[in-house]
Amino acid sequence: MTRSYRLQRGQVLVIFAGGLLVLVAIAALVIDLGFVFMLRRHEQNAADPGAIAAARYIPTKDTVQMRQVACFYARVNGFFPDPNTSCNTALDPAGTTLTINFPPTTGDFSGQIDKVEVVISRTNESFFAGALGLPRFHVTTSAIAAFSDGNSNGSSLIALDKSGDCATAKVHGTGDVTIYPLVPGTDGGYIHVNSTCSTGPPNSACDNSGSGALMVDGTASVTAPHTFIAGTCKAQPGDVIGPITEGEVQIGDPLAELANAPPQIAGRPAGQCGPTGIVTAPTGPNSGGCKFNDAGTITLLPGVYYGGWDIKNNVTIELAPGVYIIAGGGIKLTGTGAITSVQGGLGAPAPVLFFNTDNPATGTGQDNIDFTAQSTLKLRAIDSGPYRGILLWNDGFGSNPDSEISLGGQTNLDIGGTIYNPLGHVKIEGGSGVGSVAAIQIIANTFDVGGNSDLAMPYDPNGLYQFDRKGLVR
Numbered sequence: 001m002t003r004s005y006r007l008q009r010g011q012v013l014v015i016f017a018g019g020l021l022v023l024v025a026i027a028a029l030v031i032d033l034g035f036v037f038m039l040r041r042h043e044q045n046a047a048d049p050g051a052i053a054a055a056r057y058i059p060t061k062d063t064v065q066m067r068q069v070a071c072f073y074a075r076v077n078g079f080f081p082d083p084n085t086s087c088n089t090a091l092d093p094a095g096t097t098l099t100i101n102f103p104p105t106t107g108d109f110s111g112q113i114d115k116v117e118v119v120i121s122r123t124n125e126s127f128f129a130g131a132l133g134l135p136r137f138h139v140t141t142s143a144i145a146a147f148s149d150g151n152s153n154g155s156s157l158i159a160l161d162k163s164g165d166c167a168t169a170k171v172h173g174t175g176d177v178t179i180y181p182l183v184p185g186t187d188g189g190y191i192h193v194n195s196t197c198s199t200g201p202p203n204s205a206c207d208n209s210g211s212g213a214l215m216v217d218g219t220a221s222v223t224a225p226h227t228f229i230a231g232t233c234k235a236q237p238g239d240v241i242g243p244i245t246e247g248e249v250q251i252g253d254p255l256a257e258l259a260n261a262p263p264q265i266a267g268r269p270a271g272q273c274g275p276t277g278i279v280t281a282p283t284g285p286n287s288g289g290c291k292f293n294d295a296g297t298i299t300l301l302p303g304v305y306y307g308g309w310d311i312k313n314n315v316t317i318e319l320a321p322g323v324y325i326i327a328g329g330g331i332k333l334t335g336t337g338a339i340t341s342v343q344g345g346l347g348a349p350a351p352v353l354f355f356n357t358d359n360p361a362t363g364t365g366q367d368n369i370d371f372t373a374q375s376t377l378k379l380r381a382i383d384s385g386p387y388r389g390i391l392l393w394n395d396g397f398g399s400n401p402d403s404e405i406s407l408g409g410q411t412n413l414d415i416g417g418t419i420y421n422p423l424g425h426v427k428i429e430g431g432s433g434v435g436s437v438a439a440i441q442i443i444a445n446t447f448d449v450g451g452n453s454d455l456a457m458p459y460d461p462n463g464l465y466q467f468d469r470k471g472l473v474r
Helices: 002-053 063-076
Strands: 097-101 115-125 136-147 155-159 169-173 176-181 190-193 214-216 220-222 227-229 244-246 290-292 296-300 303-306 309-311 315-319 323-326 331-333 336-339 351-357 370-375 377-381 390-392 403-407 414-429 436-451 453-457 470-472
Touching: 002 063, 002 115, 002 136, 002 470, 063 097, 063 115, 063 244, 370 377, 377 390, 377 403, 390 403
Parallel strands: 155 190, 155 436, 169 214, 169 436, 176 220, 176 453, 190 227, 227 244, 290 309, 296 315, 303 323, 309 331, 315 336, 323 351, 331 370, 351 377, 351 390, 370 403, 377 414, 390 414, 414 436, 436 453
Antiparallel strands: 097 115, 115 136, 136 470, 403 414
């Protein structure tokens, strides 16, 4: 046997050993990963019905019953064998865990009081992966279910910004802001601030030094059924009235799902700048929007207003009911201009929705919305269709998603509905008159609410946007 032949036999052995390792790795990939997917499906089959059953107890907040029914479905699907009827991890040979989070604690549904999360987790022995140093793997599966019964979000004011920035939520001025359920006993009307800005450790009592995620300035005060802050708040003693919880969990955007289904421009008529005005267009000489300069009252109809609105010089805009898409240009209210949704100037406020976005021809132009009227500002949210309850919506996927929404009346406010600006700022100015009412919900990256007179904010879920649903949401 030649030396060359002996060397070749050694090479074959090395190649065979290497190939065997590759085959084991492939077997681990195919068999063990397939086993993981099967186990995850097994866990999902238990978590899904468990979450649906647990959601039935959301109206009563009965977490004991939530766990009992979720445990029942876990056991029906082969987890926690007898006699472990309480789904106790310490009594389970496989160390299975069953966790009930009410409300959910992670993701976009975090902190939402109309949802419950069921989590099942177990460690399992591997087959071939043990040869690669992976003797076991951990599989965790969760399901979230909702039980919306006329209310899908219990907060009136939400500052979504999760950074450590200070004053992401502000109450200013010399008046008092009072949030209260319109129907006594209704669950909701809360304030929730996600920012972790803090002065000292959370103690669920606002301090008047340093900074805070929520700041109350001037001589203003704010009253709410409950104020939740991820960081701390800064205010004079007694200026935040009602229960306070600092160091609270950060919540997700309650309308995150809605953001992916905005009003469509296609199929809607181009907006006309009054009965005798130009018909706006995405390009060409009429793409600059509506310029309202001549004093008087102008009635507008729903549609797509390319280039936005510029309102001034004693112009009063009256709105017919429907959806108004501002496709670039935003809305500017200057001088003594005014805007109202009162039909015919005398009737009840017309239900409207404003969606602020880009000009589709350029993909640009999204700008601020300024509804600071020189007298009383009257606006009501649209009351029918898929966006029922939304008054103002700034497109979070536009070219300028942090555009500001400002609403105010130098006399007073009379507005209602949900104002949604997920990446921008919302400012509400209650004016200097008496009797300002803002039956609104603000869901924004940051907000500032106040004025020089008292501002009432009745919480009425029937007038706000809500996901009216029951069952699995994830």
